[in-house]
Amino acid sequence: MPKPIHSYIWRYALILVAVGLALLPVAWMATMAFKPHTEWATSAADLHWWPHEETWANFEFIFTGQTDAVNITHERTAGKPILASLVTALLGTLIAVVAGTFGAYAVSRFKVGANLPIGVLQLRLFPPMAVMIPVMIMWVFIGAMDTWWGLSLIYGIVTLPFAFWLMKTFFDEVPREIEEAALVEGCSWFRVFWKVTLPMVKAAIASTALFVFILNWSDYVIALLLTRKDWVTIPVYMNSLSNVMSGQMYGAKAALGLIAALPPVVFGIAIQKYLVRGLTFGALKQ
Amino acid sequence: MSKETTSRKGVTRRQALKASAAGVAFTAAAGIGPRWLQSRDAWAADLAPGMTGGPTGFAGAERYQYDDNMSEGRAVAAARKLKAEGKAPDVLRILMTDGAIGHFTKPWPADGPTLQSIWERETGIKIEFFSVSPQEQFNKVIQDVTTGSAAYDVYTFGYAAMGDLSEANGIVPLGEWIDRHGADFADPSRGMPTPESYSMLYKYGGEPMSVCYDGDAQVWVYRKDLTEDPTHKAAFSDKYGWEPGPPRTWAETDQLAEYYTGRGSPEMLGNGNMMSAFWGISTWYNRYVSKDNPNQHLFDDEGNPLINTDAGIQATEEHMKSLDWSDKGGLAWQWGEYYGAMGDGNSFMLGTFSNCPKFLDTPGSAIEGKLGSFLPPGHQFGGDLVRRSTIYLGNNGGVSTQSNYQELAYLWLQWSGSTRIFSLLTGNPGGFFDPFQLANFQDPLVNQSYHEYHVPIIEGTVARAVPTIAIPGQFAMHNTLSENLVAAMTGDKSAKEAMDDTAKSWKKHIRKRGADKMIGLINAAKGGWSTVIDKA
Known part of the structure; x- marks a missing residue:
């Protein structure tokens, strides 16, 4: 029996409200990025959604450290932090997804290391902060402080459990019969993995990569502790955007936030066709 | 044929490269070196007679x-x-x-x-x-x-x-x-x-x-132009019995804050002082430390906290009251926001870091030429006026x-x-x-x-300044004070409860770190407290 029309109306109304609420802070950030200093300062006369006088001054400020709009300068600019975030988040994602995929396949298919899945999970049983002092000492020892590879490596390690467990779930859902058929045809296990199984979980890898990338991209604490100057990332740089004459530089932070939101969005759009499938992979038992 | 390619004149490639490198090095040395030396000489020549270093190139x-x-x-x-x-x-x-x-x-x-x-x-x-x-x-x-x-x-x-x-x-x-x-x-x-x-x-x-x-002594600035305004002068004098201007005591400071709150458009904050967590400690300190003559210390000579005595509770109650003349949202501000409010003409006065006029009273600003400053307010003890600021x-x-x-x-x-x-x-x-x-x-x-x-x-404020806590563990101790002050201002605790809780925590901290050593350090730090006393 078809559902009554009003149930559809209610459902979509609720969805619209939920989406609206979720997007409200994003929209506020987007409009603030184009407001002049007088409209986002704490002493601004009132709060309003749309800029009264749209300006690019906030973007100019974060990329040049100054703007004619206000008599404020900043020592650091956003160029290097954006590059640092891109490099380290991407490499960290690559490390976690590659290692997680291989590890998950081995455990899923060969049942090696009965305690390995729990062992990997242990990396996430406590907050990363709890182990950061020993990590810092190790990173100093191996010369990894404030380097692109040092930050990428820790991102890879910290997000490995996510990648491993997600991929294990996906591999568990791939029918073994297909792999066995390939084995019977004379394929080696690696060839089976590479040519048969991996193409089947492409969508799962894409959604895992996006998830891990977002975790790395938005990290603050680890980057704060393991960088000093050369490889400071966007969130750490954003924290420095305050000024003696105006306090928190909300406009500049909004402009940087808008830029920082772009890579995950672009990444998401680029893998959109895999994403839906990846997120629903294994939802139904065979 | 040898491994190295030989030119027609019999010079090997390696020899040619060596000769080129030497040429480049010579050119660089001949061209750049003397220029650097020249600039160094030129700079030294600009120094005053007998001087061997320092800046040059501008008047004075x-x-x-x-x-x-x-x-x-x-x-x-x-x-x-x-x-x-x-x-x-x-x-x-x-x-x-x-x-x-x-x-x-x-x-x-x-x-x-x-x-x-x-x-x-x-x-x-x-x-x-x-x-x-x-x-x-x-x-x-x-x-x-x-x-x-x-x-x-x-x-x-x-x-x-x-x-x-x-x-x-x-x-x-x-x-x-x-x-x-x-x-x-x-x-x-x-x-x-x-x-x-x-x-x-x-x-x-x-x-x-x-x-x-x-x-970083906390120095006071105020809107001098508003105290000189005849309308405000008359209205203020009628209400409080003295002409508005630099206050000498905390009572006068509070009267000014009360009067100027809500004046102007947008409505002004009479008390532009830092009140938020972490930053607001300095405002509380400024009020507290002048509550005795010559100083209201934080600890007695045996290392017992004094902040939960009558002086501490009274200072906290007055601090809480002063929130009536502040921005309630200001409890989440950092020092830059307080500067911003003063700089945009939205605060009447502010006791803060001494660079406030350096950054705010500048050409084209909303308060250009409108600021004045005054020595820290204090408390009167007979013929003595104890004016104190803190270095935070x-x-x-x-x-x-x-x-x-x-x-x-x-x-x-x-x-x-x-x-x-x-x-x-x-x-x-x-x-x-x-x-x-x-x-x-x-x-x-x-x-x-x-x-x-x-x-x-x-200069006068630095001479009247006293230190805050500067012993090991001061971060934790300041955090406790800050949390309790905020709890008092948001109504979660009374002034007495807030100070009792802070004192208890400080005591525990001192015991944990070794009472004898900490008491020694506390008493040694008292050597840094100002003894300047003004006439009432």
């Missing part, structure tokens, strides 16, 4: 120049010697807060050199700054100490952290170097205003442990125990913290380090950027 530069018998000159000479002996690095690494590095990297005055360039051309040792936000400054230092990463030769930190860093073996004692290289930090005619202030800002446990970069936060430079070039790191601190170079440094609007040395207050460039009406008030 000679005031900041020095010879080998002056504090800065001795530091440079010793640094050169270390360089010649191979005991100096190519680059000295300095951890410093955002907003202060401009003192060294921005020219001041506009046609002058940067301080960084002066040091580098005189010593041949480059400087690399690592910036950090004020909130993360101490954490970065402690991380470097704990991990032994030796990332910096010089740390900067709040003066009150000297105890923590000394106890953590993070900074090196400086007494021997100060004597050997003859620093002028405590020079009675040019350095710290009083022996007490030298003790407060440079020493921990009686030993010099760091070099002060930032006075501040910035000191210390030599890292992790550094391989500790003496050179100290020499940098001596050079940049001595009275001539520091006068030039602190006047620079490129950073927020504030004046505190006697020589600074006489300096024309300091008076230009800090304004002539404000500089004598800074």
